[in-house]
Amino acid sequence: MYQPARRRWNSLSDFRDHLIRDTKIEIKGFNGYELITRQGIYTLTHGELTAMPKVESKKANNAGKKAAPAKKPVKAPAKKK
Numbered sequence: 001m002y003q004p005a006r007r008r009w010n011s012l013s014d015f016r017d018h019l020i021r022d023t024k025i026e027i028k029g030f031n032g033y034e035l036i037t038r039q040g041i042y043t044l045t046h047g048e049l050t051a052m053p054k055v056e057s058k059k060a061n062n063a064g065k066k067a068a069p070a071k072k073p074v075k076a077p078a079k080k081k
Contacts, residue, residue, distance in 0.1 A: 001039040001053055012044040 002025055009015045016035055019025050029036040034043055040054045 001051055002037070003051060004049070007049055008047045009044060009049055010047070012042070015042065015044065015049060 002019075002023065004015070004018065012030075012033065012035055016027060016030055019027060019035075019037075025037050025039070027035060027037055034041055038054070041052045043050045043052075
């Protein structure tokens with residue numbers, strides 16, 4: 001995850017501009033209060049940058065794995081008369 005040398009920014013837009021201009025990090029989303037990249041999510045609180053690693057869902061982690069074979073249903077024994 002990218003950790004810039006400078007921790008304090010005037011706005012998250014300034015940090016976004018820095019990423020675009022000075023790095024090759026691709027920005028996935030920016031809504032004004034969160035900047036989302038492939039590696040993580042960046043937020044700005046009182047001028048200080050916070051970086052949180054992106055947590056992948058279990059579904060995404062299991063995408064490449066084969067599913068376990070389905071179990072055959074068990075038949076109930078026949079009733080005796």
